[in-house]
Amino acid sequence: MASDDGARPVRPDLAAAPDAVFRLDLEGRFTYVNAAAELLLGHGVDELMGRRARDLFPAAVDTLAAERYQQTLADGCAREFDYFYEPHGRWYEIRVFADPPGISVFFRDVDSRHRADAERDAELRRLTSVLEALPSATVLLDEDRRILTANRAWITGRTQPVQSAGVPGSDYLAAIRPGLAPADAETIEAGIGCLLEAPAGSAAAGFEHEYPRSTPTTTGWFRLQASRVEQSRRIVVTHTDITERVRSEQALAWRARHDDLTGLANRGTLLDLTAEALADGPSDDGAGAALIVLDLDGFKTINDSLGHGIGDQLLRQVGHRLAGALRPGDAVGRLGSDQFVVLARGCHVSDAADLAFRLQGTFTRPFPASGISVPLSASVGVAVAQPEARDPHQLLSDADAAMFAAKSMGRDRVRLFSPGLREAARWRLEVATRLRDEAIDQLVVYYQPVVRLDTGAVEGVEALVRWQHPERGLLGPDTFLSVAEETGQIIPITRWLLRETTRRAAAWAAEGLPLRMSVNISARHFSAETLVRDVRLALRESGLAPDQLVLELTETSVAEDPTRAEDQLTVLRRAGVRIAIDDFGTGWSSLAQLFSLPIGTLKIDRSLLVAAEQVTGGEGGAVLAAIVALTRTLGIRSVAEGVETVDHLRMVREAGCDMVQGWLLGHPMPADELPGWLRRVQEAGGDACALAAARTPVTTAP
Structure with missing residues (x-):
């Protein structure tokens, strides 16, 4: 060759x-x-x-x-x-x-290439061992976005970042795309693309993205973290299961915007929704947003008597019924305690009123709870936004003012907001603020005589508190005591009143005017459980004999917590203090419950006199006589309040009342005027009833 x-x-x-x-x-x-x-x-x-x-x-x-x-x-x-x-x-x-x-x-x-391949393979094995140590599903991608290797968490799918784990050599994006929202898939693809496009050797920033992945049975959340391997074009991608964290965050976010007890929207959420509705403005026909506030009547009594467990059951049922009565697009939430609010969209005033009455109608059926049936009612306030309104807090304040007016009208009422109610709400705020500050020093007491019907002698006086307002002048109790009840300021006011009146009665007794002093007591005092201590302290400081003090309570206030009232009143009665039920006939307590208390006097409200007069055409003695006979059988004395005419005087005398009180016999008067008035009664014969019947009213002037 x-x-x-x-x-x-x-x-x-x-x-x-x-x-x-x-x-x-x-x-x-x-x-x-x-x-x-x-x-x-x-x-x-x-x-x-x-x-x-x-x-x-x-x-x-x-x-x-x-x-x-x-x-x-x-x-x-x-x-x-x-x-x-x-x-x-x-x-x-x-x-x-x-x-x-x-x-x-x-x-x-090919030694260089082979050794490079061997080194690359060794590096890949080292990376794979590192990936295996990671608990999260992790893959290593080449520059073509193909999977070079993956750890066991990815392959076995323990954390399920993908529906079907891609194997080495397969396209990573194709493996991860099923179950992802298109926007998430695009974001991940773009993020990995940016890492690959970074110049070799540069410190390319990492890429992170949180995404949900849905399956037919559940949704999981994952955090994807991708970064370039140093001095290469490979990408490490880790998928961490954050489902529990996201669900916890979602639960916290939900709780932040919802009421824990009822699951309804809370105050903040309803205000946000209201702000959105107001921002949208009225529709072409002028329909706008409205808020309807519902306050359960007497719910504190239910909580105190039946327990908070049953009370919570009832609140959940109320929320469910209200939600079922809404129109599409409306929302209901719980403001707190026993108050609910409904946001109604696209309402005229008539629409809002119709919805309010429909909501009120959900209370016609009793609410079952723990084997008992509980009747409930609600006072409802309605406020419809004006076209220019944008403040949700003001609209809620208006609806709340209307609700308060409905409650003041006798409860279980619906009241539409009017501008005058806004002024009333401002006044309540002023009263509440001043009562906490200097207002007690501005209170004064007027005294109205209580007269015996048999002799006409003045037996005692009822203390009636007034407010000497620095700008508005002398204000009656109706203008501020209801606010004092709401805020709890009635308790310090009553303490002051007990000290002032017992001191005054003791001073009159020392002057030879032994008048029994009647003082009104609020149901709040029973709840505070300081009534016994406050009365004893006032008697001790003043030196007044206990039997010269009469505590007057309305039957409604007693009915709110009869057990607690009975316990405290019994202690006081044993100490010698007299107990009277005021405004009898205006409350809703049972007679059996009422007369189980240690009361000595029953004061018949003026409304019964008027009703008896109307029903019987002026001959109302028989109607009142039944009431008086009942009290006498129980050893209780009766006092007829609100006697303003000679006919009233005749009616109560014929009914057999023991005592009488009213403008016909004597107006409420300041403490310094009362002794002079008494002297003039004595000079005229000492029978205040006879003087009134003879139509010779006694003036308060000297």
Whole structure:
């Protein structure tokens, strides 16, 4: 095969090959070698030609290379493989082809590439071991966004960041896209793209994104964190399950905007919704937003008597019934305690009123709770926004003012807001503020005589508190005591009143005017449980005999907490203090409950006198006589209040009342005027009733 001059035999078909090439015959002898092969084999063509490969390269005998050569000689099939030649310590890429009667071998030095691949594979194994240590599902991506490797959490899907985990070699974005919202998928794709596009070696910022993934049965939340592997174009992506955290945050956010007890919107949420409705403005036909405030009547009594557990059940039922009565688009919430509010959209005044009455109608059926049936009612206030209104707090204040007016009208009423109610609300705020500050020092007491019907003698007086307002002048109790009841300021006012009146009565007694002093007591004092102490302290400081003090309580106030009232009144009665029920006929307590208290006097309200007069055409003695007879049977004295005419006086006398009180006999008067008035009664014969019947009213002027 050698040329005559000893040069390398020329194979035109192999000479142009870029790789190292040699040819072996059936005996394994070299029959052709190109220049590149001489260089890589380390032998010149003269040393190779005609020599057997196994003799020149004994280290290759019985190796993978020899085996592949023999296989190709045997079957004629081409083979390609990598081969590490120990003497050189290098890797070669070898391709073997049949070239009858022998084989042709193409080979190249790939040691650098092979070692780089090996290093890359080692690095990949190291990264994989690191990924395995991570509890979150993690993948390593190549520059084509394909998965190079993944940890067990990703493969087994313990945290389920994808519906079907992508395997190494698969497209990462295709694996993660199912179950994601399109916007989330686009965000993730763009974020990873930015990491890949960052210049090599740059400190590319990481990428984070939180996303939900939905399945047919549930929704999970994950935080994706992606970053570039240093000095490479690979991306590590970690998926952390944050479902519990997100659900906790959602629960906290829900609780922040809803009432824990009823699940309804809370005050803040309703105000936000109202602000949105007001911002939208009225519709083309002028319909706008309205707020309807409902305050349960007497709910404190239910809580105190039946317990807060039943009270909570009732509040949940009320919320459910109100929600069921709403129109589409309306909302109901709980303001707190026993108050609810409804936001009605697209309302004219008539629409809001109709809805208010419908809501009130939900209370016609009793509410079952723990085996009992509890009747409830509500006072309802309605405020419809004016076209220019934008303040939700003002609209709520207006509805609240209307509700307060409804409650003041007798409860279980519906009242529409009017501008005058806003002024009334401002007045209540002023009263509440001043009562906490300087107002007690501005209070004064007027005294109205209580006269015996049998002799006409003045037996005692009822203390009636007034407010000497610095700007408005002298104000009656109706203008401020109801606010004092709401705010709890009635208790310090009553303490002051007890001290003032017992001191005054003791001073009059020392002057020879022994008048029994009647003082009104609020139901709030029973709840505070300081009544016994406050009365004892006032009596001790003043020196007034206990039987000269009469505590007057309305039957409604007693009925709010009869057990607590009975306990405290019994202690006081044993100490000698007298007890009277005021305004009898205006409350709703049972007689059995009422007369179980240690009362000594029953004061018949003026409304019964008027009613008896109207029903019987002026002959109302028989109606009142039944009441008086009942009290007398129980050993209780009766006082007729509000006697303003001679006919009233005659009626109560015929009914057998023990005592009488009213403008016909004597107006309420300041303390310094009362002694003079009493002297004039004595000078006129001492019978105040006779003077009144003779139509000779006693003036308060000297």
